[in-house]
Amino acid sequence: MNTHPCKVISPDNLMASFEVAIKENPANELTLTSGGRHKRSVGQWSKFWGNGRSLNITFVNAEPETLRKQIEGIIRQWEPSTNLTFTFDQALNGDIRIKTGAQTNESYVGTDATLAPTDQPTLSLFVGPQDNDFEWTILHEFGHALGLQHEHLHPKANIPWDKPKVYDYYKAHYQWTKEQVDYNLFTLLPTVDFMQGPYDKESIMHYVVTNELTIGDWEVPRNTRISKLDRRNMRKAYPKANTTP
Template identity: 45%
Template sequence: MMCDLLLCKPLPALDIAASRRVALAERPTNALSASSSGRSKRALGQFSKFWAPGRTLTVGFFNETPVEHQAAIEKVARQWLCWANLKFDFVDSPFADIRIYTGGEDNYSQVGTDALLASPMDATMALGTKPDDPLFGRTVLHEFGHVLGLLHEHQHPKADIPWDVPKLYAYFAAKGIDQQTVDINLLDKIDKALAKGTAYDRTSIMHYSVLQEQTVGDWEVGINHTLSRRDRKFVRRIYPEVVA
């Protein structure tokens, strides 16, 4: 069964200037030139939010979470580290770099270095999907993709998804979701500079499922549960081994 499209919401930076400042302090190559159109449809358009290669990120839990639940999240999250030159240090502290809240039903994450801007009194990620849910692995991989600085693949500048926009708006209006939210999470394209020359990948873990009834013609994308070949290739490129 297909799931709703809005499975996750990467949180926008509250202060774009601060977001850019911490991103460039972490990694100067996060600075990107403007797109050829001279503008960006999204505030993220002028810079990426990748960590410095080789960085160790501490990861903790913001609420009481059973040890087995923590271990399940850690096991899935570490799949990214087979390809990205980063380290995750899961610690017994709510004041880690990445602070996970497991108590609700929502799934979302700050994108990359934006986690550094969050108040220490706030979580930087919510993982409401539980280990016994069939979508658990997919959800953890997706949210930790945001931790690594990855954005939604269905918003890739070359993702020519034939959305039936009136039906899409009507579908989510019935769920109490306004058009602006649909635009931000589905229809708006990211700046092409952030795609860093990569091709659109409909098998990416960062792609939402796309329901046929929200598109024109015979077009849909199922639920991606694993890291695609291009996911692995991309994070290996943006987090390369550091040569001493």
């Protein structure tokens, strides 16, 4: 069956989202220059965890230890590009709480996870180890958990979408409304922020874009691994001491 495309979980309370992001990591407060003035507008902040911290990752369900270890191994692919320490201690509260066997693949973005009730997952996985999209889906979802947004929403993405076809396709395959398509595919991130590099078609955070949904010859195949620019973005968000990104 078709796995639904990932939707990030957006908190209802934008002000709370902003406040936890700044409290966790003051560098999350972005300013953009507009006509010589610095200003902040709604949605104008990043959601990275405090640099240098340890991030505890737990599981919500009682899945087999072998599955947990598999997921941990995939998640740890991100770790060398950060200045974070990942721990997997079920005895402690999870900053990130993973639910396997879920209905969808989804995650909060970075510090938004702190707004979820502590008995609720912050990252859900529909995919299981029998699925060929298991690894790249976990890499993608955990990219969100570390604060990355969808790459196809990069302000400079400039994807030549054939919008009527996109609406039809997503309605037929996933029962998405026009509003859901607009939000998840067409609403670009507000600005290029301090850590955002150039638009990256190879990013693990990019949706698949099939040629039939674009005007002209334009597509993005399934990206299955963390790209060079993904790693560079992560090193910028979580810099190690005495290194240049």
